[in-house]
Amino acid sequence: MSKVKIPAAALLLLLSIGAAPLTASAPLSASAASVASVTTPAVNNNVIKVQNINVKTIFDGISMVPPSGQLVFIHNNTTYVPLRFMSYALQKSVAWDAKNLKVTVNEPSSSELVVIKEYLMNVTNNKDTFVSKSVTLSDVKANFVFNGKAKTLPKSQSSYLVNGTLYVPLRFLSESVGNEISWDQKTMTITAKSKDYVEHIKEEQMNGGNTAGNIGPEPSPTASSSPTGGSSATGKVSYEEITSATESKLNSLKSQSKSTLFNTAMEYLAAQDDASKASVIAKGKQQLASFTSSFNSIVSDAEQQLKANGYSTDIINQYRSAFESEIQNGLNAVAGMAD
Structure with missing residues (x-):
């Protein structure tokens, strides 16, 4: 029985490759197990009910929606x-120590940044519509460390747990993380900017882009001005436009490859003899090579655009590094099947 299950599982590992630099199988921060693992003694038994609010969130000029089931409340x-x-959304890593009820927020490593990028791609594509609901809060006495410095919530405030998600006061987060986060009560909009984004806007301004005295609310990505402050009239494509378009293509390629490789896995499971299985494995390798070629074409085009517009190409190295690592994992899995 094990001879059947192990090779099948190995082939299914190919599904995680997907020819995209960001894999759905990657954990949302390996050290950050579900916050739901908080033990009962850490949670205050006082019942607090609140109503969620319909809030618009804009990060680095791009509208995002929290993952399904998450919300904002007052x-x-x-x-x-x-x-x-x-x-x-601010491109910070998050680690949760359930034993000590400790949350650590830091600058991400290169591998963590890949995970964060996938998370952001998913929430950017999230089309969930707002549904008003009443939720029950569980008070959690968590400890916080931001960029190596311990931070304490104001005495009148707390952190709360709702369905495995930890919630903190917006102003506390803004002041602790050191990023610009604003709340517009009138329009119910949270606007936040990562440090890289702010620096990029400053560079754009110095290079003849938007020369306004302050950095105001970002326009929609579909507006005539780019989200980085550069105008379409200048003919220069913004960094966000290039990377967003690239990641959209990679996401599409990822979906296509996962579907194709899943069908190949099913063929392998249905194969009745060694010759048929070998044929399916060879087919899988060919498909993998095709997806690799498509990936290289997409990122090469993005690299050329970034260079042509004077932007850093560091993101390309991140794409390639993550992709090559997963390709190798997939090839090792296929090689193991042939043993």
Whole structure:
């Protein structure tokens, strides 16, 4: 029985490759196990019910929606937001120590940044519509460390757990993480900017882009001005436009490859003899080579555009590094099947 299950599982590992640099199989921060693992003694038994609010969130000029099931709410005149969603949107890593009820937010490593990028791609594509609901809060006495410095919530505020997601006050997060985060009560909009994004806008301004005295609300990505402050009239494509278009193509390629490789896995499971299985394995390798070629074409085009517009190409190295690592994992899995 094991001879059947192990090779099949190995072939299914190919599904995680997907020819995209960001894999759905990657954990949302390996050290950050589900916050739901908080033990009962850490949770206050007082029942607190609140109503979620319909909030628009804009990060680095791009509208995002929290993952399904997450929300924003106001309690005691304080706006609360999901910690991981907000931190990832600001391109910060999040680690959760369930034993010590400790949350650590830091600058991400290169591997963590790949995970964060996938998370952001998913929430950017999230089309969930707002549904008003009443939720029950569980008070969690968590400890916080931001960029190596311990931070304490104001005495009148707390952190709360809702369906496995930790929520913190928006202003506390803004001040602790060191990023620009604003709340517009009138329009119910949270606007946040990562440090890289702010620096990029400054560079654009110095190079003749938007020369306004301050960095105001970003326009929609579909507006005539780019989200980085550069105008379409200048003929220069913004960094966000290039990378967003690239990641959209890679996401599409990922979906296509997962579907194709899944069908190949099913063929392998249905194969009745060694010759048939060998044929399916060879087919899988050919498909993998085809997806690799498509990936290289997409990122090469993106690299050329970034260079042509004077932008850093570091993101290309991140794409390639993550992709090559997963390709090797997939090839090792296929090689193991032939043993």
